Amino acid sequence: MTVMARLSYRARLLTNLSILVWVSTIKTLYNAARNGLVRLLFHIAPSTHAETGLLVSTYEMMRGQLRDSLEEIEDKSRQLEKSWEQVKKSRDLLQTTIDSLNVDLIVLDRRLRITQANRNVRERYQNREITGRYCYEVTHGLNHPCRPPDYVCPASKVWQTGTPVRVIHTHSTNKGADKTKYIEITMSPLYDTGGKITQVVELSRDITESKTQENRILEANRALRVLNDIAITVSQSLSLDFVLNSALEKVLELMAGELGGILLLDETKGTLSYRAYRGFSERFVRGTADIAIGEGIAGKVAEQGEPLVMDDIAKDPRVSRQLAVVEEGLKAFSAVPLKSKEKVVGVLTIASRKPRLFSEQEVRLLAALGHQLGVVIENAELYQKLQLKEQVHAELLRRIITAQEDERRRIARELHDVTSQALATLAVRVESLASVTGAAPADMEAHLKETRQLLTATSKEVHRLIFDLRPSLLDDLGLAAALRSCAHSLLDPAGIEVHLEVVGEEKRLPPTVEIAAFRIVQEAVTNVASHSRAESAYISLEFKEKCIVAQVEDDGTGFEMPQIGTSEGARDRVGLLGMKERAELLGGKLTIDTEPGKGSRITTEIPIDLEQ
Numbered sequence: 001m002t003v004m005a006r007l008s009y010r011a012r013l014l015t016n017l018s019i020l021v022w023v024s025t026i027k028t029l030y031n032a033a034r035n036g037l038v039r040l041l042f043h044i045a046p047s048t049h050a051e052t053g054l055l056v057s058t059y060e061m062m063r064g065q066l067r068d069s070l071e072e073i074e075d076k077s078r079q080l081e082k083s084w085e086q087v088k089k090s091r092d093l094l095q096t097t098i099d100s101l102n103v104d105l106i107v108l109d110r111r112l113r114i115t116q117a118n119r120n121v122r123e124r125y126q127n128r129e130i131t132g133r134y135c136y137e138v139t140h141g142l143n144h145p146c147r148p149p150d151y152v153c154p155a156s157k158v159w160q161t162g163t164p165v166r167v168i169h170t171h172s173t174n175k176g177a178d179k180t181k182y183i184e185i186t187m188s189p190l191y192d193t194g195g196k197i198t199q200v201v202e203l204s205r206d207i208t209e210s211k212t213q214e215n216r217i218l219e220a221n222r223a224l225r226v227l228n229d230i231a232i233t234v235s236q237s238l239s240l241d242f243v244l245n246s247a248l249e250k251v252l253e254l255m256a257g258e259l260g261g262i263l264l265l266d267e268t269k270g271t272l273s274y275r276a277y278r279g280f281s282e283r284f285v286r287g288t289a290d291i292a293i294g295e296g297i298a299g300k301v302a303e304q305g306e307p308l309v310m311d312d313i314a315k316d317p318r319v320s321r322q323l324a325v326v327e328e329g330l331k332a333f334s335a336v337p338l339k340s341k342e343k344v345v346g347v348l349t350i351a352s353r354k355p356r357l358f359s360e361q362e363v364r365l366l367a368a369l370g371h372q373l374g375v376v377i378e379n380a381e382l383y384q385k386l387q388l389k390e391q392v393h394a395e396l397l398r399r400i401i402t403a404q405e406d407e408r409r410r411i412a413r414e415l416h417d418v419t420s421q422a423l424a425t426l427a428v429r430v431e432s433l434a435s436v437t438g439a440a441p442a443d444m445e446a447h448l449k450e451t452r453q454l455l456t457a458t459s460k461e462v463h464r465l466i467f468d469l470r471p472s473l474l475d476d477l478g479l480a481a482a483l484r485s486c487a488h489s490l491l492d493p494a495g496i497e498v499h500l501e502v503v504g505e506e507k508r509l510p511p512t513v514e515i516a517a518f519r520i521v522q523e524a525v526t527n528v529a530s531h532s533r534a535e536s537a538y539i540s541l542e543f544k545e546k547c548i549v550a551q552v553e554d555d556g557t558g559f560e561m562p563q564i565g566t567s568e569g570a571r572d573r574v575g576l577l578g579m580k581e582r583a584e585l586l587g588g589k590l591t592i593d594t595e596p597g598k599g600s601r602i603t604t605e606i607p608i609d610l611e612q
Helices: 003-016 020-043 049-100 119-124 135-139 155-161 208-236 240-255 282-287 296-304 322-328 360-435 441-469 472-476 479-491 511-532 567-572 574-585
Strands: 104-108 114-117 165-172 180-191 197-206 259-266 271-278 308-310 333-340 343-351 497-503 536-543 547-554 589-594 600-607
Touching: 049 119, 104 119, 155 165, 155 180, 155 197, 180 208, 208 240, 208 360, 240 259, 240 271, 240 343, 240 360, 259 360, 271 296, 271 343, 282 322, 296 308, 296 333, 296 343, 333 360, 343 360, 360 441, 360 574, 472 479, 472 511, 479 497, 479 511, 479 536, 511 536, 511 547, 511 574, 511 600, 574 589, 574 600
Parallel strands: 497 536
Antiparallel strands: 104 114, 104 197, 165 180, 180 197, 259 271, 259 343, 308 333, 333 343, 536 547, 547 600, 589 600
16 A cells, blocks of 8 residues: 555544544644655756765655655554444444433434434334434424423523523323323433533433322321321210211311211111201202112212212213203212221212312222221211210110009009908908807808909009019920010000911020010010000911021011111110010011001011020
C-alpha cells in the first residue's frame, strides 16, 4: 500500500472516530512536505555539483522527517483503533445494560423524538421502527404532547431546569375489570462536554399493581377509622338503634353521601325494612317496607350476597317499587350486603338525587364496611336478645311467684269454701247421727246416704286439686292420656270439640320432656279455651326416634302475631314466651303460625335425651 493510500485510510479511520484535528494536521504536513520536495526537485535548477549535493541531502533529510511523521501517525492510528474497539465494547455493554432493565427506556431529543430505545420498548412495539417518531405518538397514541387536564409531560421542565423529574400518569383502558393504569415516569437530562443538555432519558414502568395495593391499603385504613369510630360508639351503648344510626352517620360522612339507610332482615317474615335512614322521606321508607328476599335491588343483594351499583336507579328494570323511587327523585344508588359469618343480616344503601358514579374503590370500601357492620349488628342484636331474655326471665319469675301465690290462695280458698265446709258438714252429720241413734232405720239410712255423697264429692274435689298441682295420669299412663284428659277438662266446658291424634309408636319419655310437653300443650289449650272462640281444636302428638312433636291447632279467630323479640311482645304475650322458653331450655323450638280470622297453630319440637 502506497503512502498516499495509507494516509487516506488513516484519514478515513480518524474521520469515523471524529478526530478531525489529527486528520487536518497530518494532511497539511504531508502536503507541505510533498510540495516543497517537488519544488526543490523540479523548479530549482541546480547550477553546480555542490548545489545538487545540497538538494539531495535536503531531500534525504525531509524524507526521513516524513518517514518519522508517518510512523508516528501509524502509532497514533493503532492507539485510536484500540480506543475505538474499547468504545465499541463500552457502547455494547451500555446497550446490554439498558436492554436488561425491567423498565421502558427511551432517549428523546428536544422535539420529543425517540433517538434510542431499550429491548423492553422494542419488544413492546413488536420491533417496529420507532426511532425518529414522537414519544407521545408511540406510547399514548396521541397527535400532540401530553398536556393538562389529562397528563403533564415532564420533558419541558427537564429542558428548562436541567433536573430530573418524576411523575405518575393515569391512563384509562377498556381492558379488564380495572380500567385505570398507573405509569411512573422519570426523566433525566443528558449533557455534552460543554455542559449543554442534548437529550433526555425517560424511564417508565407500570405501577398499577402496587398502586392498586396502595389504594386498597388506604381504603382499609379509611374503613378501619370508621370502624374504630363505630367501635367507640358501640362501647358507649349496645342499643341496636343507637348503633345503627351512629354507624350510618359515619359511613355517609366517609362516602360524602347525602342519602342512606340500613335495612335489617326479619328472618321470621323473610323481609327487609329500613331500621335506620338519613335523607329519605317517611313516604319512601313506608313505600319500601317489607321487601321480600329477591325483590328489587335490596332484595337481590340480600339474596345473592353481592353489591349492586347503578347510575340511575329509576331506569333500572330490577327495581320493584319504581313509583317510590321516582317520587323520591333518586339517581345514583349503591347497595351492599351486611354479613356476619357469611350470613346476610341486612343491606346498606347509599343514594344520591344528583348524578354520581360510584368508583370500584368506593364499592370495595362499602363492601368491607358491610362485612364489619354485619358483625357489629349481630353482636348488638345478640345483646338485645340477651337483655330481652333477662327481662323475660325476670317477668317469668315474677309470674311464677305470682302464680304460686295465686295457686296457694286458690287452693286455700277452695279448701276453705268447699273441702272445709264439706268436712264441717260431715262433722255435723256425724253428730246428728249420734243424736238419732234411736231414730227409725229409714231416717238413719237417709242420713248415711247424704253423708256418703258428701264424702264422694269432697274426695273428687281433693283429687281435682291434686291433678291441677301434678297430673297423676302423666306419671301413671303417660303423655297422651294426660293430654287427652287435660284437653277434655278444659275444652268441653267451653263447647269446643276435641280431636286428638297420636302418630308413631307411643312410648314413655324422660320426665323432664314429658312435663315440658304437657305444660306447653296445656298452656296452648288454655289459650284456645279462653280466647279463640273456636268450634274445634286439633291436638297431635308425633313420637319420633329423636324427638317428640306436639301441635295444637284451632279454627278460631286467630291473633296478630306478637314480636317475640321485643319488649312489647314480652309484656303482651308472656304465656307464649313461657312456652318458647320451656322448649328452648331442653334444646327444642316452638313455632307459632297465626293470622287474624284464620285460627292459629302452635308447634313444639323437643329432643329426647335417652340418657335422662
